Amino acid sequence: MPLKTTPMTVEVPDDAIELLAEMADEQASTMTATLARSIxxxxxxxxxRKRGATVILQEVDGTRRQVVFT
Structure with missing residues (x-):
């Protein structure tokens, strides 16, 4: 069953739209689906984060680093 959708108009900076388009292309997806996934x-x-968790990124070589979201 398809998800319920609601049309929405928003103003987004051009650079964010370019990033969204790049993400959608890399994911072989639509910009709408990519935006929903990002949300x-x-x-x-x-x-x-609010629960006190941290995000650790592990590179292919095993290097780990904490990712800080602001």
Missing amino acids: RITLFIERA
């Missing part, structure tokens, strides 16, 4: 990921990270 869900951001909410997940923000909720975890």
